[in-house]
Amino acid sequence: MPARWPVRLATVADADEVAHLLDDFNTEFDAPTPGVDVLAARLRVLLAGEATVVILAGSPAVAVAVVTVRPNVWCAGGVALLDELYVVPSLRGNGIGAAMVAELLSLARHRAVDLVEINVDEGDVDARRFYERHGFTSTEPGSSERAIYYYLELSS
């Protein structure tokens, strides 16, 4: 059980710690990262605003979840997207990810969010099972139709 690593919402004061975890995340998965200092500067802005929520587990933190909340015309409440979920490698399998998702859903209900979303790599069977266990689905009731995530990067 993750009682040793209680979940909490990050504040601006946690920006450096969040930045380190996110930098470790992308480094582990060979994804580009702008580095800890750039991330920490952005996080100080984002954590002071309403649209971004960061969940941490433990102190010092051993897991991070980044969530963005946005409005949607089809529901009275908002939509929350789980942008990132990372647990340090040595502590995986301890239920920390599950505790983070539980906190996300609790937070979503508290904020009157109607829909929680996440994009999961098709081949990442473990992650897909993990989210399905928590009630997420990729198809609508009575349909086998899934939606595929498409993106376009704009060069600045």
Place this chain on the structure above:
Amino acid sequence: MPARWPVRLATVADADEVAHLLDDFNTEFDAPTPGVDVLAARLRVLLAGEATVVILAGSPAVAVAVVTVRPNVWCAGGVALLDELYVVPSLRGNGIGAAMVAELLSLARHRAVDLVEINVDEGDVDARRFYERHGFTSTEPGSSERAIYYYLELSS
């Protein structure tokens, strides 16, 4: 060419017109809709804010796109998600959808957006081709890995 239906950004004054198009959209595709009055009331709030942008084509409008913009820790600019794109049935095949996407990309560059996203039904081959023609991709360079959209509806 869509010169007969010039694209423009909706303002609060367009809320009723946008609501009618979105209601027609969901009615055509047998999706639930809260009705024109509820949508119009929400749109008056959303169109006054920063996070939601609505693109219209023509006057009276014959097409609508709803876009939400949110921050992201990995990029300096924001991320724009194309939530909805609808062209009235009688005018499809006239390049209006393409003009709306061009306006979306122009708007995104203007707003320093780094990434534009859309979730497309896997079986909707026409829509997937349409977005791929406009430069969208579902896989990262050198990979065949796609991401699947998962969601969880919270009952209020």
